[in-house]
Amino acid sequence: MSLPRAGRLQTALWAASGIAFLVLFWLLGPILTPFVVGAVFAYLCDPAVNWLASKRLPRPLAVLLVILAMGSAILLLFLILVPIFWREVATFVARLPELLEAVDTRLLPALNERLGTDVQLDIAALREWLSENQEQAKQLLPALLGQLREGGMALVGLATNIVLIPIVMFYLLQEWPRLIPALRSVIPRPMVExxxxxxxxxxxxxxxxxxxxxxxxxxxxxxxxxxxxxxxxxxxxxxxxxxxxxxxxxxxxxxxxxxxxxxxxxxxxxxxxxxxxxxxxxxxxxxxxxxxxxxxxxxxxxxxxxxxxxxxxxxxxxxxxxxxxxxxxxxxxxxxxxxxxxxxxxxxxPLYLGDAEPASRREQDTESGHDR
CATH class of the missing domain: 1.20.1440 (de novo design (two linked rop proteins))
Structure with missing residues (x-):
């Protein structure tokens, strides 16, 4: 009787621990970002670090090389995409009136004729709206810069997160061979396997x-x-x-x-x-x-x-x-x-199997009786 009670108590403790962990994770969510990002990147980069370490390269140096390679690739991708994407957005805004005119004069008449509808665009109203918002868009960058000046702490927090990510990666990748055995050592012995x-x-x-x-x-x-x-x-x-x-x-x-x-x-x-x-x-x-x-x-x-x-x-x-x-x-x-x-x-x-095994045995006994 004591064994089932101990099992139920252990299950209740594990469930309570899981719920407490989820609540703590939810409460600490705002400060966990660099640690979680660093852990994900470390998990992805661990095979590369292990490969370099197998080539007789010191593990700290291997970790540093992998982090530098990943950081360089992300920075290069950012420098390539952002200017081109910004230019595409500017081109889209400049040609939007022309595109709307083409939709109104070419696409919509063809669709109306084929579908039997009567959809039209108010080009004058759209152009007026675009001109008004275009003037507001010109003031967007100064407004954003002003917000950045006012929200200096948020900018500092972002910079801190960016700096913390490679630091978390370095320590996790460096300690990975010792971290796994240490975690395994705290598992209850009957549950290790x-x-x-x-x-x-x-x-x-x-x-x-x-x-x-x-x-x-x-x-x-x-x-x-x-x-x-x-x-x-x-x-x-x-x-x-x-x-x-x-x-x-x-x-x-x-x-x-x-x-x-x-x-x-x-x-x-x-x-x-x-x-x-x-x-x-x-x-x-x-x-x-x-x-x-x-x-x-x-x-x-x-x-x-x-x-x-x-x-x-x-x-x-x-x-x-x-x-x-x-x-x-x-x-x-x-x-x-x-x-x-x-x-x-x-x-x-046993709940799923039920009496399937006894039934099969009964069938075998019945067949053997008929044979006799």
Whole structure:
């Protein structure tokens, strides 16, 4: 009788600890961002550090080289994308009246004739609204600078977070070989084997998904940049890179990139040919992602369904903000492994099996009696 009570007490303690951890995570959410971002990046970079360390490079130096390489890549990406994206936005604002005029004189009449509708745009009102907001937009930068001067503490907090991320990465990557045995040593001895097995399954699911998805992102960014450039799109590089990066969120990368590419093609003003080329590029890209890259680089055996990924990102983002989006996939991997354990336990439980085994034995006994 004491054993079931001890088991129930242990379960209650674990549940209370989990709830307390979630509450603490929610309360400390605003200050956890650099630590969670650093931990995610450290998890992604650990294989590279281990590879460099296996080449007889001191681990601190290997960690430093990997962090510098990642920081340089992010900075280079930022310096490439921001000026081009800003120029595209300025071009879009300048040509918006012309685009609205083309929609009103060409697109809407054709749609009205085919669909039997009578939709029209009030071009004069739209131009008046654009001219008013254009004057306000000119004052946007001074207003933002004024807000930055007033919100100096927020700017200091952002700079602090940016500095903290590589520091957290360095210490986590440096201490990783000692951190894992230390965590294993605090696990209750009867639970070491099962806990280690579950953690290894979570690591397998998460590492295959994240590192495979990173490979998919890089391949897609390269494909869309090159293919859109061949199709003749002027903003092929930023649109292709953004499409590849957004592909981390299923369906959002394809849809968002296609909208950006269509807008860029309309701004370029080369007619229907470029739009058809953009459609072909994104159609082939979707086929490449769905039937080649995702099955071979990510693998269907992982079990993280695209809809589950979207729901996890939205749910954790709603509950815990930006930090929640960062931990959504690790928690989803843990939940997936937990559900697999529950499923296995259910199929092996007496409640599921019922009297199936005795019934089969009775059938065998009946058949043996008939034979006699």
């Amino acid at each position: 099962s806990t280690t097995r579950i953690v290894e399954q979570i690591d397998s699911v998460l590492s295959e998904f994240l590192r495979g998805q990173l490979s998919v992102m890089l391949v897609l960014a390269t494909y869309y940049s090159v293919a859109l450039w061949i199709a003749g799109l002027s903003f092929a590089l930023p649109v292709g890179i953004i499409t590849g990066l957004l592909s981390f969120i299923p369906f959002v990368g394809f849809g968002g990139g296609l909208i950006l590419a269509i807008l860029a093609a309309l701004l370029q003003g080369e007619g229907l040919t470029l739009l058809i080329g953009v459609g072909i590029v994104y159609g082939l890209g979707q086929l490449l992602e769905s039937y080649v890259l995702t099955p071979y680089l990510v693998g269907e055996r992982i079990g993280l369904h695209p809809l589950a990924v979207i729901f996890a990102l939205m749910a954790f983002g709603q509950l815990f903000g930006f930090v929640g989006m960062l931990v959504a996939l690790p928690v989803s991997a843990a939940i997936l492994v937990g559900l697999r354990e529950v499923r296995t336990a259910w199929f092996e439980s």
